[in-house]
Amino acid sequence: MASSVFCRQLSLSLHKNLCLSLSGCRYASKAAPKAQVELDYDGPSMKTEVPGPRSQELTKQLGEIQNVGAVNFFCNYEESRGNYLVDVDGNRMLDIYTQISSIPIGYNHPALIKLMSNPNNLSAFVNRPALGILPPENFPDKLTESLLSVAPSGMSRVQTMACGSCSNENAYKAMFIWYRNKERGHNYPSDEDLSSCMINQGPGCPEFSILSFMGGFHGRTMGCLATTHSKAIHKLDVPSFDWPIAPFPRLQYPLEEFARENAQEEARCLEEVEDLIVKWRQKGKPVAGIVIEPIQAEGGDNHATADFFKSLRNIARKHGCAFHVDEVQTGGGATGKFWAHEHWGVDDPADIVSFSKKLLTGGYYHKLELQADKPYRIFNTWMGDPSKNLFLAEVLNVIRRENLLEEVTRSGKALLNGLYELQAQYPGLLSRARGQGTFCAVDIRDDATRNNILLKARNKGILLGGCGDNAIRFRPALVFKEYHVHMFLNLFNEVLAQFNESRRGGGT
Amino acid sequence: MASSVFCRQLSLSLHKNLCLSLSGCRYASKAAPKAQVELDYDGPSMKTEVPGPRSQELTKQLGEIQNVGAVNFFCNYEESRGNYLVDVDGNRMLDIYTQISSIPIGYNHPALIKLMSNPNNLSAFVNRPALGILPPENFPDKLTESLLSVAPSGMSRVQTMACGSCSNENAYKAMFIWYRNKERGHNYPSDEDLSSCMINQGPGCPEFSILSFMGGFHGRTMGCLATTHSKAIHKLDVPSFDWPIAPFPRLQYPLEEFARENAQEEARCLEEVEDLIVKWRQKGKPVAGIVIEPIQAEGGDNHATADFFKSLRNIARKHGCAFHVDEVQTGGGATGKFWAHEHWGVDDPADIVSFSKKLLTGGYYHKLELQADKPYRIFNTWMGDPSKNLFLAEVLNVIRRENLLEEVTRSGKALLNGLYELQAQYPGLLSRARGQGTFCAVDIRDDATRNNILLKARNKGILLGGCGDNAIRFRPALVFKEYHVHMFLNLFNEVLAQFNESRRGGGT
Secondary structure, three states: OHHHHHHHHHHHHHHHHHOOOOOOOOOOOOOOOOOOOOOOOOOOEOOOOOOOHHHHHHHHHHHOOOOOOOOOOOEOOOOOEEOEEEEOOOOEEEEOOHHHHOOOOOEOOHHHHHHHHOHHHHHHHHOOOOOOOOOEOOHHHHHHHOHHHHOOOOOOEEEEEOOHHHHHHHHHHHHHHHHHHHHHOOOOOOHHHHHHHHOOOOOOOOOOEEEEEOOOOOOOOHHHHOOOOOOHHHHOOOOOOOOOEEOOOOOOOOHHHHHHHHHHHHHHHHHHHHHHHHHHHHOOOOEEEEEEOOEEOOOOOEEOOHHHHHHHHHHHHHHOOEEEEEOOOOOOOOOOOOOHHHHHOOOOOOOEEEEOHHHOOEEEEEOHHHOOOOOOOOOOOOOOOHHHHHHHHHHHHHHHHOOHHHHHHHHHHHHHHHHHHHHHHOOOOEEEEEEEOOEEEEEEOOHHHHHHHHHHHHHOOEEOEEEOOOEEEEOOOOOOOHHHHHHHHHHHHHHHHHHHHHHHOOOO | OHHHHHHHHHHHHHHHHHOOOOOOOOOOOOOOOOOOOOOOOOOOEOOOOOOOHHHHHHHHHHHOOOOOOOOOOOEOOOOOEEOEEEEOOOOEEEEOOHHHHOOOOOEOOHHHHHHHHOHHHHHHHHOOOOOOOOOEOOHHHHHHHOHHHHOOOOOOEEEEEOOHHHHHHHHHHHHHHHHHHHHHOOOOOOHHHHHHHHOOOOOOOOOOEEEEEOOOOOOOOHHHHOOOOOOHHHHOOOOOOOOOEEOOOOOOOOHHHHHHHHHHHHHHHHHHHHHHHHHHHHOOOOEEEEEEOOEEOOOOOEEOOHHHHHHHHHHHHHHOOEEEEEOOOOOOOOOOOOOHHHHHOOOOOOOEEEEOHHHOOEEEEEOHHHOOOOOOOOOOOOOOOHHHHHHHHHHHHHHHHOOHHHHHHHHHHHHHHHHHHHHHHOOOOEEEEEEEOOEEEEEEOOHHHHHHHHHHHHHOOEEOEEEOOOEEEEOOOOOOOHHHHHHHHHHHHHHHHHHHHHHHOOOO
16 A cells, blocks of 8 residues: 555654654753654754755756745655754754744644555545535535534535635625525525626625725735735735725734733724624625634734734624634644634624634635525635545544544644743843744834844754744744643743843844 | 555456446447557447436535535546546446646546646645745746746746736736836826825726627626626626727638638727727726637637737737737637637737636736836745645646647547537527537527526536536647547437427427
């Protein structure tokens, strides 16, 4: 079987690599216990600066084909394992960014390799169907055992899509269709509706809007982009819609220490939301839906309290707007619950919940009334990819079997406590440590310093990502254990210490 | 190896099935020679009406999860081979629709199965990377041997995306960015650009437009949808942009018999295009790009001549608009050339060419000047899927090794000639037969009759799709040989005859 060949190679290569021990690791506060190696390496191992010579060569080669301005380095995915990403120069890094938060159970998990060696699964890979018209026999069962087994409270319907942007675009369309039928009082469009929509005009193409939040990120296709407000470079030069944008609460951390101030800030934002809904209705561009992330991720890991989200959900209900929770980045377990909105503790969290990344397929859950009333309204050729559903079902099995949500909660506590300690140790450098599960972040003094720290950490074998103006975001896989946290904290401490020293010396 | 297990099952099952011969086949004009069986079946085999009882049961089950109004039937992809799609009730149909034109070399092609058994390929499936930041080592090579080996004339750059809509959305963004920088005379946005775009306003979000054509189809996300004008149900209730829409030539077929009339019609449309460009510039919504399909597919298989496209390309050049040829449905060989625009015989066909479907990955080629000037402007988490590039490289090998473009040209001639004959035989029923390669279509008297014929053909084991108001479109795989054409024509003739008879009898 293909997988046995691969696993043999894998154990040989692991055996070889395990002989190398983590070098240069000083223990700051807690000792990192020996790794329980399960196809994971025992630590970073750096051979060159990153990007190394081979990465630079390949970047030049790819530069003849594409814009490579965002390329960090090239990877050897065959040799990557668990929490460790190996690059083409033989550098092995502890990956706390996981392909922008999208590798749920680490690299080359044996359960996924095994799935590929099952001949019953082959045809799902080689015959990609048009799911909306000709689904495979096992499609309802696979949806049931994968996506529906983790459906948000109150939702029993799900639509798969190819990526996060397509998921949100179609969720918006579902909200517009629902809103218009509600407005009509029936779902029989007039002749004028049908003819005017063909030329992009009202009443067939109504001037509805989606209310979004400053700092939010919902994707980069043109509908999504009109609700994305995290960085100008994403939006610049692209035509958009005149849709309302509310302020997202700018809270003080730790949240529990600033409960009163934060409640005031949240009340201010909620008031603004209601004002905007009224104002846009008066403008003739009524708000069909509100879209929000449970934690603004790309925009800087901005949190809000459960009370805020509960009130917002009530405002949506009161004004007849659909409530869309975008869990593309937060979904899949990293907050310690499968969905971040579960932390709100409500039975009816949303009308629509979209997902992608860690779920391996894009898509959205929705309430029955948000289902388009006719076929071909929410539709495209592929509508997802059944091979991704197979992987997802297996990922969910691993999450359950290995109690990964509990692990995430445990690792997350260690990570956040470690960040609090580092923040106390480097008060001029770090601030506003915050997080839920391992979905954590910390602010760095300024943008330039943040970027510098990211590079220095990478050269020490720690792969991290930035977000917002000056934050570092932590996005490890769900198999990131407590000992990985301590390994990270020790190495990160070295980076910060070195950085502080070199700064005292005048350079960075 | 996994593939050998699968291939053994496959040959056993083939052996069993080859003992069954095509029943109920009357020969109309030409004899269908015996199939050169290469993991293909020798004809349709129908056991129930379609959808059969098992499909109906599964449709009910899926109906608890999704809108199933568009589901035709459920498929057994494991048992499907070559040109034949097998359903869950054991019906085996000659597939001339191929998952909305997206299965390039038939079902379960051994070359693709073999690829999956290569352990070197496993990690591309189980570790989906964020291609824009952390590409795999073989990414430049795989792009070179797959997409770049079939790059349109004048284009050496390509960007992959997850699906057709995302490809067009990002192509539009590339045109907007290019146009704005051209307008600026440099690529340094002002502070006002940067701040206004964050709230969806000009000048940062300029009121640029994309000129599209009535009857065109370019996808269903909100940017794409503003350029899609094939059916109202796709657009109804979704906000849109005030962008110009030109008439697409409504030609008479066969094209060569109506050269003078068609030239007049095309001149009229071109004049309208120029008028719209001027008018929208005056409105303050200048046309940054023109998007068009080489053959309008979803909109009814509407053709235009090479002269029309050459003139349109010149108009784009003259007015400083980018020219985007959408080959999502036409690309990949079905017209007898790899790209439909190759039939125009020009060196500089376009500034952007988008693709998906038969290419297995979405994406677009573009000229160097259409590359976004900064990173993260054209970006998302996955930016395609390297496992699809692996399949594509293999598909291209098969196309070359088996001379499939020549085969398509040969089969296409037989198909179009057959349609001409049937059209002469059933003048009240069929008209306007047209096509390039096997990318053919024929109009049916009216919508209801068309839908009826599609169902009757399906129950005879011929799977076809509709397009436009009352057309049937032919979208076989590239392995659809001349003998498949004759088999189809014979069965289709039976359907039409039966239909004509039953109509004479008063019922359908």
